[in-house]
Amino acid sequence: MSVVxxxxxxxxxxxxxxxxxxxxxxxxGDAATITxxxxxxxxxxxxxxxxxxxxxxxxxxxxxxxxxxxxxRQNLVTGQVGYVMDHLFVQQPFRRAGVGRALIAAARELTLxxxxxxxxxxxxxxNTDAQAAYRAMGLAELPVTGPRFAVALA
Numbered sequence: 001m002s003v004v005x006x007x008x009x010x011x012x013x014x015x016x017x018x019x020x021x022x023x024x025x026x027x028x029g030d031a032a033t034i035t036x037x038x039x040x041x042x043x044x045x046x047x048x049x050x051x052x053x054x055x056x057x058x059x060x061x062x063x064x065x066x067x068x069x070x071x072x073r074q075n076l077v078t079g080q081v082g083y084v085m086d087h088l089f090v091q092q093p094f095r096r097a098g099v100g101r102a103l104i105a106a107a108r109e110l111t112l113x114x115x116x117x118x119x120x121x122x123x124x125x126x127n128t129d130a131q132a133a134y135r136a137m138g139l140a141e142l143p144v145t146g147p148r149f150a151v152a153l154a
Contacts, residue, residue, distance in 0.1 A: 002056040002057055002097070003056070003057035004054050004055075004056060004057075004097075004098055004099050004102040005054070005055050005056075005057055005062070006052055006053070006054045006055075006102050006103055006105075006106035007052065007053060007055075007106075008050065008051070008052060008053075008110075009043060009051035009052065009053045009064075009067070011040065011044070013051075013053045013063070013064050013067075014036055014039055014040055014043070015036065016053075016063045016064045017039065017051065017053065017064055017067050018034070018036050018039055020064070020066070020067055020089050020091065021034060021039070021087075021089075023089070023091070024087065024089045028124055028126075047072075048071060048072040049069065049070065049071055049072070050069075050070040050083070050107075050110060051067060051068075051069055051070075052067065052068045052069075052070070052103060052106055052107060052110070053066070053067050054066040054067065054068075054090070054099045054102055054103050054106075056094070065090065065091050065093075065094040065099055066088075066089055066090035066091060066094060066099040066100065066103055067087065067088075067089055067103070068085055068087065068088045068089075068103040068104070068106075068107050069085065069086050069087035069088075070083040070084070070085055070086075070107055070110070070111075070119075071083065071084050071086050072116070075117070078117070080116075080117035080118075081116055081117060082111070082116050082117040082118035082119060082120065083107065083110075083111050083116055083118075083119045083120075084119075084120050084121075084122055085104070085107055085119065085120070085121040085122065086122055088100060088103060088104070088121065088123075088130070090103075100133065101137060104121070104137070104139075107119055120142065121134060121139065
């Protein structure tokens, strides 16, 4: 049986994470346009992001089978900074094997180690499988805060 090892991403992990980003975008009917170079800058040059990867211990050349992207979010009312898990993705063959749960647990530990105020997980409203999984894990469901709007920049 495989053990899931979660760690902070390193440059060697980015090609597989990039492939997973493309799969996640396709799953939601989007097209990923981020380049590997942009992904590298986002992950390794921004103090506001943390990328965690999950690898299986029995893989001959451990490569990520899932990832979680944490983005720091500051609350200007309280002055506290927490993390929002904007992405959580596990490749299809490894779903329901504890990979997502391991990523969430590692993100929780990192949040505590860094003294952040909290960790929330975002999910697409249509992703009922993820919502059911989070409920089964006992995560507290937050109330919907209302619609969001995009501001055109061009």
